[in-house]
Amino acid sequence: MNKPFPIQQVRAAFPALREDVNRKPLIFFDGPGGTQMAGTAADAMFVYISKGMANLHGTFPTSIRTDDTIAEARSAVADFLNCEPSEVAFGQNMTSLAFAIARSLAASIEEGDEIVVTELDHRANVDPWVTLAKDKGAVVKFIQLNPETFSLDLDMLDEVITPKTKLVAVGMSSNVTGTVTDIENIQSKAKAVGALFVVDAVHAVPHLPIDFKKSGVDILLCSAYKFFGPHIGMAVISASLFERLPVYKLKPAPHEIPYKLETGTQNHEAIAGLIGAIEFIQSLGVGGTRREQLLSGMQQIAAYEDELSESIESFLKEIPEIQLFRAPAGTRKTPTFAFTIAGVNSREATAWFAQNYNMCIADGDFYASTMAEKLGVYHRGGWIRIGLAPYNTAEEIGLFKEGLQQYISAHKK
Template sequence: MTNVFPIEQVRAQFPALQNTIDKEKPLIFFDGPGGTQMARQAVDAMVAYIFSGMANLHGAFPTSVSTEDTIVASRSAVADFLNCKPEEVAFGQNMTSLAFSIARSLAAFIEEGDEVVVTELDHRANVDPWLALAKDRGTVAKFIELNPATYSLELENLNNIITERTKLVAVGLSSNVTGTVTDIARIVARAKKVGAIVVADAVHAVPHLAIDFEKMGCDILLCSAYKFFGPHIGMAVVTSQLFKKLPVYKLQPAPVEIPDKLETGTQNHEAIAGLAGAINFIENLGEGATRKERLRSAMEHIEAYETELANMVESFLNEIPEVHLYRSPAGTHKTPTFAFTIKDINAREVTKWFAENYNMCIADGHFYASTMADKLDVNPMGGWVRIGFAPYNTMEEVKLFQKGLKEFLAINTKK
């Protein structure tokens, strides 16, 4: 795949890749799970919007009309990217803020004694808004447990966890730590059988997998553009059927129609413009007669390329006795995201060494997957070391990481 994936063409679209330390050593970005670098198309779209004249909405003058056109165009781009309807796409500060706002709205549908189900695998942004909702409404909160041997959700007991009293199920499509892709179809099927609303956290999945909102069958999907080559802005996709009856906290004169009613206050218009630019970057990597087809094709190319990088790193890390790799078994669908610990060494010591000696951006910590971190007892050593790939990473960078880790271990694990 490396001989056909246009890696140099891709890298040329990311200005940050030209950044260097001491004017000669390039930075290597292995921190994609925490946020990717921004594609030039996103930067250009933001600058073009700002330079052409910024304005608020509902005016008769040209810049106001242009701002409204920008929002409409970005909604359409997101709709093609995630296979949903444009009117189902709402913008917000970030995924977490949107989740809390939606949780407050869903309180109208939940009563004392009902059940809310979350998971032990998820980032807390898809846990705490729903636990807060459960607490406020006197609702029973239940967890789908993590299987500590496979780093995936334990679904064998699903019928006893999601019951006739369950009103909401929140689940992540992919772990931002282990990369495990969850069997969402199985969870959605059970939730729909009992009439529960399903919220999917797609923040970590969207940069790596082709997402089909309609096919997935969930009611709400949340993601953030800064994880797929765009600016810091969040998106909530809500089925029009639910969205229309969703009560929201809003100003009295503000719009009541979807999706505007969820977008409280003035939005980040330049970021919304940049979002369309990021999707345009992805589209240019695919083939097809329509934008939707090109986007799906592009994501398939990205996944194939990233899988090749991931296979190389997974084999390498599994061969090192001092390394504990938190990775689901072969045959489990995973994103190119790796969390590991090194025996008797704090995670921050590892990432600091790589930053100072190899100019590599590698993260450490619990990454807000704190339930899993507690259950796997990684916090005493500073959490995990996490390395994650984006389509601008190269085989050469992976080999350099391998060289660096061998060097680190030779220095720090001598008897």
């Protein structure tokens, strides 16, 4: 028999959830925009700072400790995502890394080449590649969104990905609808024509186990603040590509991977915090190795979030005034729900929840602007989005249901 999810242990691990006599506790339903930080991550940042900070490659203790911290962070990420430590590069955030990589790929793109992006994605996995195409005279093609299933329409994939295709960029899962994309199918088509395959895993990593080695992905991008850590981005680039990537860098900076993509001084304290975030996930799992413990921890998280998701989804589907943008049964999804309320501006609704229930619920287009336009949600101020994290509880969801029913009743005409 599976053990119950240790929700009280999990909640105790997040300082932001601790009750404070000076304020009413917040209910955090804004995980897709950024989770709360695990205490292990915050502690690791403070320890690094308080023991003395230094830049790299010195002979003195604080510099050596900084080198060791970064090396350990690469090793932790490698176990988390199943890649090599030398394939992990750190940067300001996923978006900045994507633009830097796009710039470095410019030498391999020629006029008339094709670059493929999707209508489902956050623009951080669209605009860097669209900008590259514009600069080089390449053609941009979109894998279209099926507005009925809120998933990518893969039936026309052979027409979208052709021998002229040089790069295909796809999100592993939508930060709006939660739809998990069939990247294996797209990857096989991209590889068949010799195209690079780029995956935005920012929204996927907090919810799905990742196996970079088995995925066949060339470039995978993610951000630690989406999985209980600080604001820092990561690019995992296959060594065979990374070695030949002609990055823009300062002349004295290292030429070897992964350092050559890491321009300037990195955010060392955030890198220390990244280790702590991964340690939190590891603490939920079992196994003989860190990789096994992390996989087990992610499986625990996914099972718990799926349980909570079923309760929310069935509830939202029963309310006539709600339009839920959710893929049908049988499609894998993350615990992320986007909806609109008939006759209501989404921002007004989220403000009401903040004022009356102390709930952090987001609204807008969430940078998935192509999908927002295609699905026609801007006249309502975009979507209302509730996204779960492993520190959310059934009681919190009960309060959300109560509040939503109260809000809709008050706004019926």
